[in-house]
Amino acid sequence: MADRKKLIEGLNQDLANELGASILYLYQTSTATGYDGEELREFLRPEINGELQHAIFLADKIVALGGKPTTTPTQYKSPKDVKGMLKYDQKLEREAIENYRMRAMQAEEAGEIGLKVKLEEIIVDETAHAEQIERILRGM
Ligand SMILES: [Fe+2]
């Protein structure tokens, strides 16, 4: 039971981060300027919904486990220039991967195998994001 409580707390932190990431990407795709800004709008805009889908999954799972999902997003403060935005996002995506890696282990310890598999699928999404951003940054 102690396992489950810690798992719910961790999932709520992940949920806050996903809500924050969705808002961050909305902000960045609306405020980015210049030619690079146009490119950023194009590839990052679908991720607003992508991160929100992760949030929806987490909120439902928290309730299923007997918890209460947070309504408070993590507050991220975006750099103004496009390259700064990309570096910032790259760091967040890598942190998310590490958080989900730990959460998948916690889920397994709590006997939540379906959750573990789903968290690993989210890791696949976040890894693709991180690699895409890294590819763009290498060419800048
Ligand atoms: Fe996400």
Ligand SMILES: [Fe+2]
């Ligand atoms: Fe992501």
